[in-house]
Amino acid sequence: MNELIGRKVMKKELNTDIDISSAIQLPAMKEYGDKIECGRCGMKHLKAFVQLSQNFYFCPSCIQFGRVDSQEIFYHLPETQIVPREVLFIWQGQLTDGQQEVSQNLRTIITKNRNGMIWAVTGAGKTEMLFHAIYEALEEGKRVGLASPRVDVCLELYPRIQEVFPEEPIALLHGKSEIPYNYTKLVICTTHQLLRFYQAFDLLIIDEVDAFPYVNEQILHIGAQNALKETASLIYLTATPTKELLQKQKINELETIILPARYHRRKLPVPKLKWCFQWRKAINQGKIPKQMLSLLHLLMKKNNVLLFCPSIIVLEKLYTLMKKQLPDGMVAAVHSKDEERAEKVMRMRKNEFRLFLTTTILERGVTFDQVSVMVLGAEHRVFTESALVQIAGRVDRKMIHTNGEVWFVHDGQTREVKNSIRQIQQMNKLAEEQGLVDELCLL
Ligand SMILES: [Zn+2]
Incomplete structure (x- = not known):
C-alpha cells in the first residue's frame, strides 16, 4: 500500500499484488464542455482532436509515460502523518x-x-x-x-x-x-x-x-x-x-x-571579445581564421581549451581542419549524436585532449580542470544569455587557479552576448560588496 502514498498511478502501472481497495480514486480525465483535461499532466485538449471512439478520449501530452484515457482511474493515498524522527547525517565539510x-x-x-x-x-x-x-x-x-x-x-x-x-x-x-x-x-x-x-x-x-x-x-x-x-x-x-x-x-x-561568489573566493572570469570577420566563410573555404588560431595557441600554452561551436556542421568542419594543425590525439570533438560522448568527456576529464570541440551539450553540468573556453560564433542564436553565462562558468571551478580565460569569438555582438557579460560583471560586483571574494595574487 505504501506504493500509493503521495502517488497518482493507474492500475496498469502497479504491481498486481497491491491491494487498492482502500485507495482514493481520482478521475483520469475531466470534461469541460468541448475540452477534456488530463488528470496526470493537467493539459487541456479539444475533445474532437483526442477522441478514440464515442465518449472515449486520451491525452497525447504525456503519452510517453503510458496512455492516460478517460476509462482509466488514478489510485492515490494521502500521507496522513508527519512524525519527527532521528536521521543520521554525517558531513565533515565546511561551508564558506x-x-x-x-x-x-x-x-x-x-x-x-x-x-x-x-x-x-x-x-x-x-x-x-x-x-x-x-x-x-x-x-x-x-x-x-x-x-x-x-x-x-x-x-x-x-x-x-x-x-x-x-x-x-x-x-x-x-x-x-x-x-x-x-x-x-x-x-x-x-x-x-x-x-x-x-x-x-x-x-x-x-x-x-x-x-x-x-x-x-x-x-x-x-x-x-x-x-x-x-x-x-x-x-x-x-x-x-x-x-x-x-x-x-x-x-x-x-x-x-x-x-554571487564561488566557494574559492575568486571572481568569475569575465568573457573577453574577439571580433572575427566572416569566420563562417573562412571555415567553409577550409581555412581557420588567423585571429582565432593564434588566440587558441596562446590559450593552449596555459590550459586545455573547450571550444564551443554553434552547430554540429561547424564543429565537424572545424574538427577536420584542427586535426591538420595539431599533433595526433591532441584534439577531439563531441556532440549530442556522438555515441562515444560519455567516454570522450571522461578522457577530457583526465586531460587526454588539449583541445575539445563541443556543441552546447557541455554548456552545463560538467567540470574540467585546467580549461579555458572559447565560443566560436557567439552571435549565433543557440548562444542565449544563460547559455553564455553557463559556458563561461566552466572556467576556474577548482580550488587551484590556472589562469583560465573565456573568449567570445564573434562576427557582430548580440544583445545576448552583452547581457551575459553584464550579468557576470554584476555578480562580481555584488560579491565584492559583500566581501565574498579576495583580490587575486598573481605569482
Ligand atoms: Zn496528460
Whole structure:
C-alpha cells in the first residue's frame, strides 16, 4: 500500500499484488464542455482532436509515460502523518561564509513553507548548501524531493546525498531506471518523474530549473506543482534564472537568495571579445581564421581549451581542419549524436585532449580542470544569455587557479552576448560588496 502514498498511478502501472481497495480514486480525465483535461499532466485538449471512439478520449501530452484515457482511474493515498524522527547525517565539510548564509536563509524559507529561489553563480557549490535544510526537513518527518530536468544531474546527486545520509533509503527515479518504485522519505528524480506524484512532498527542490526540457515544458511545471502537498515549500536552484522566475521574484512569489561568489573566493572570469570577420566563410573555404588560431595557441600554452561551436556542421568542419594543425590525439570533438560522448568527456576529464570541440551539450553540468573556453560564433542564436553565462562558468571551478580565460569569438555582438557579460560583471560586483571574494595574487 505504501506504493500509493503521495502517488497518482493507474492500475496498469502497479504491481498486481497491491491491494487498492482502500485507495482514493481520482478521475483520469475531466470534461469541460468541448475540452477534456488530463488528470496526470493537467493539459487541456479539444475533445474532437483526442477522441478514440464515442465518449472515449486520451491525452497525447504525456503519452510517453503510458496512455492516460478517460476509462482509466488514478489510485492515490494521502500521507496522513508527519512524525519527527532521528536521521543520521554525517558531513565533515565546511561551508564558506556565503554558503552558510544561503543555507541559513533557505532553512528559514522552508520553515515558513514559502517558495524560494537560490540564485547561485556557476561553481558556487550548491549541493553542500542544501544538506542542512534536507537534514532538518527529514528529522521533522517531512518527505523531501530533489528533482532535476537532467538525468546526469540526478545520477551525480544520488551518491553525494547517500554519502551524507548513509542510513536513509533513497529512491532514484528516472526514465531508464528499472528498479521498482518503493516509498521513501527522500526521493531523487527527474522532473518528468514528478508527474507520477500527487501531494507527496513537504519540500521539493528543483535543481537547474532553467535547463531543457523543464524550462519550456508546461506539463513539467504542472507536475511539480501537483507533486507538492498543500502546505509545502518549493525551492528552485539556478545559476541563470529565467525571466519568469525573475518576475516571480519581483512580485514576491519567490523569496530569492543570491550567492554571487564561488566557494574559492575568486571572481568569475569575465568573457573577453574577439571580433572575427566572416569566420563562417573562412571555415567553409577550409581555412581557420588567423585571429582565432593564434588566440587558441596562446590559450593552449596555459590550459586545455573547450571550444564551443554553434552547430554540429561547424564543429565537424572545424574538427577536420584542427586535426591538420595539431599533433595526433591532441584534439577531439563531441556532440549530442556522438555515441562515444560519455567516454570522450571522461578522457577530457583526465586531460587526454588539449583541445575539445563541443556543441552546447557541455554548456552545463560538467567540470574540467585546467580549461579555458572559447565560443566560436557567439552571435549565433543557440548562444542565449544563460547559455553564455553557463559556458563561461566552466572556467576556474577548482580550488587551484590556472589562469583560465573565456573568449567570445564573434562576427557582430548580440544583445545576448552583452547581457551575459553584464550579468557576470554584476555578480562580481555584488560579491565584492559583500566581501565574498579576495583580490587575486598573481605569482
Ligand atoms: Zn496528460
